[in-house]
Amino acid sequence: MVDHDDLRALQARSLKMQGWIRQQTFSPENEKTLRRFSSWEVSELILGMNQSTFRGRLAADPTFPTGKVEPDGRQRWFSLEEVNTLRRKLKSRGKPLMPERPKGRAFRSAIANFKGGAGKSTVALHFAHAAALQGYRVLVVDFDPQATLSHSMGLTDVSEEQTVWGIMARDLVHETDRMNATSVAAESGASLPQRSIPDSIRDLGLQTLRIHDFIRPTNWSTIDIIPSCANAAFVEFASAQYRHLNPEWSFFAAVSRYLDQLPDDEWDLIFFDCPPAIGYQSMNAVFAADMLCIPSGPGYWEYDSTTSFIGQLSEALEDLAHGFTGTFPTGNMDLPKVFRDVRFLLTRFEPGNDLHRAMYQAFGKVFEDKLMENTIEMTRAVEQSNRFLSSVYEIDYREMTRETWRRARTTFDRAWEEYHASLLVAWREMAETNETRKAR
Ligand SMILES: Nc1ncnc2c1ncn2[C@@H]1O[C@H](COP(=O)(O)OP(=O)(O)O)[C@@H](O)[C@H]1O
Ligand SMILES: [Mg+2]
Numbered sequence: 001m002v003d004h005d006d007l008r009a010l011q012a013r014s015l016k017m018q019g020w021i022r023q024q025t026f027s028p029e030n031e032k033t034l035r036r037f038s039s040w041e042v043s044e045l046i047l048g049m050n051q052s053t054f055r056g057r058l059a060a061d062p063t064f065p066t067g068k069v070e071p072d073g074r075q076r077w078f079s080l081e082e083v084n085t086l087r088r089k090l091k092s093r094g095k096p097l098m099p100e101r102p103k104g105r106a107f108r109s110a111i112a113n114f115k116g117g118a119g120k121s122t123v124a125l126h127f128a129h130a131a132a133l134q135g136y137r138v139l140v141v142d143f144d145p146q147a148t149l150s151h152s153m154g155l156t157d158v159s160e161e162q163t164v165w166g167i168m169a170r171d172l173v174h175e176t177d178r179m180n181a182t183s184v185a186a187e188s189g190a191s192l193p194q195r196s197i198p199d200s201i202r203d204l205g206l207q208t209l210r211i212h213d214f215i216r217p218t219n220w221s222t223i224d225i226i227p228s229c230a231n232a233a234f235v236e237f238a239s240a241q242y243r244h245l246n247p248e249w250s251f252f253a254a255v256s257r258y259l260d261q262l263p264d265d266e267w268d269l270i271f272f273d274c275p276p277a278i279g280y281q282s283m284n285a286v287f288a289a290d291m292l293c294i295p296s297g298p299g300y301w302e303y304d305s306t307t308s309f310i311g312q313l314s315e316a317l318e319d320l321a322h323g324f325t326g327t328f329p330t331g332n333m334d335l336p337k338v339f340r341d342v343r344f345l346l347t348r349f350e351p352g353n354d355l356h357r358a359m360y361q362a363f364g365k366v367f368e369d370k371l372m373e374n375t376i377e378m379t380r381a382v383e384q385s386n387r388f389l390s391s392v393y394e395i396d397y398r399e400m401t402r403e404t405w406r407r408a409r410t411t412f413d414r415a416w417e418e419y420h421a422s423l424l425v426a427w428r429e430m431a432e433t434n435e436t437r438k439a440r
Pocket of ligand 2: 120
C-alpha cells in the first residue's frame with residue numbers, strides 16, 4: 001500500500017539525491033558554465049570567414065581579444081564575450097558581421113505542438129544558441145512545468161512565483177484592480193460588477209515584483225530566461241480558478257501584456273518553449289507569439305497528433321475571438337489572433353529511412369511552403385550532449401568524433417538559417433507596421 005505520506009517520503013529521498021546528480025552533470029560548483037570556442041569554430045562556423053584571414057586580422061591588431069591557448073597547443077579558444085567583441089570589430093568582405101535587427105520590440109516565436117517528444121525543447125534550445133552565436137540577444141520563456149529548457153540552461157532552483165504562473169497571477173490582480181477602478185470611474189458599477197481577489201493571492205506579494213524580477217541570466221551572457229519548475233504544474237488548475245474569480249480577465253493575454261512592458265531594445269529574439277497540451281500556459285504562449293514553429297517527428301502518430309494540434313489550436317483561438325473581441329483589452333495584441341507566419345519542422349529525421357521520406361512528402365503535400373525544407377536529423381550527438389544537459393553548440397567537439405559533431409551542428413545550423421530567413425521577413429513587416437502605427 002502506498003499513500004500520500006509514502007509518496008512524500010519517497011520524494012524526500014529523491015530530493016537528497018538531486019544535488020549529487022546535478023554535481024555530476026554540471027560542475028563541482030553546481031553551476032553550468034559555457035565553454036570556450038576554438039579559432040576554427042569562431043572563424044569558419046561562427047563569423048563565417050576563412051581561418052587564415054581570421055588569424056591574420058588578429059595578428060594585425062593588438063586591441064583584438066586573443067583568446068586562450070589550451071594545453072592541446074595549436075588553437076586559441078575564445079569566450080562568448082570575446083566572440084561578440086570580435087563580431088563588433090571585424091568585417092568580412094567589407095560587410096559588418098552584426099545580424100540584421102529590425103527596429104522596435106523583440107520578435108517572438110513559439111515552439112509549439114502537442115506530443116511530448118516532438119522535439120520542442122530541443123529545437124528551442126538549439127535555436128536560442130544558434131541565434132546567440134549569430135550575435136542576437138535572446139530571451140527564452142519556459143512555459144512547460146517539465147522545465148526541460150530551464151534545466152538545460154542551468155536553472156535548477158526556481159520557485160513557482162518566478163515562473164509564467166507568477167506573471168499570470170500578478171496580471172490577474174493588476175487587471176482586476178484596473179477593471180474595478182474603471183467601472184467605478186464610469187459610475188456604471190451596477191453593470192460592471194466589482195470582482196474581488198482573495199487574500200491568498202494578494203498575499204503572494206507578486207505586485208511588489210518588478211518586471212525584471214522574473215528574468216534570470218543563464219550560462220550564456222547574451223541569453224536570459226523566464227524559467228519554469230515542476231511545482232508550476234498546478235498552473236493549469238489554478239488558472240481555471242482564477243478565471244472563475246474574474247471571468248472578464250483576458251487570461252490568455254497575461255504574458256503578452258507582461259512582455260509589452262519590457263524595453264524594446266533589451267532583447268532581439270524571444271523563444272517560447274511550450275508544454276505538450278493546449279491549456280492556459282500554451283494559450284498565453286501562442287497569443288504572445290508573432291510566429292509559430294511547429295516541430296513534429298516523422299512518424300504516422302506524430303502526423304496524427306500534429307493534425308489534431310492545429311485543429312484544437314484553431315478552435316481555441318476562435319473561442320477567444322468570439323468570447324473577448326471588442327469587450328476586453330488584450331494589451332497590444334489584437335483579436336482575432338493573427339500569426340505573421342507558421343512553419344512546420346520535421347525533427348528526428350533519418351534521411352535513409354523510407355517511411356520518414358514518405359512522411360516528409362506527405363507533410364509537404366499538405367502544408368506546402370509552410371513545411372520547412374530542412375529537417376532536423378536524428379543524431380547521436382543530441383543524445384550525447386543531452387546527458388550533460390547541453391546543446392550540440394555547447395558540447396566540446398572533442399567529446400565525440402568531429403564528424404558526428406559537425407553533422408549534428410550542420411543540421412541545426414541549416415534549420416535555423418531557414419527559420420531565421422522567414423522570421424526576418426515577418427520581423428521587417430512587423431517593424432514597419434508598428435512604425436506606421438506610431439507615426440499616426
Ligand atoms: N534530432 C534529434 N536527434 C536525436 N534525439 C533527439 C533529437 N531531437 C530530440 N531528441 C530526443 O527526443 C527526446 C524528446 O525531445 P524534446 O525536445 O524534449 O521534446 P519535447 O520538448 O517536444 O517533449 C529527448 O530525449 C531528445 O534528446
Ligand atoms: Mg519539452
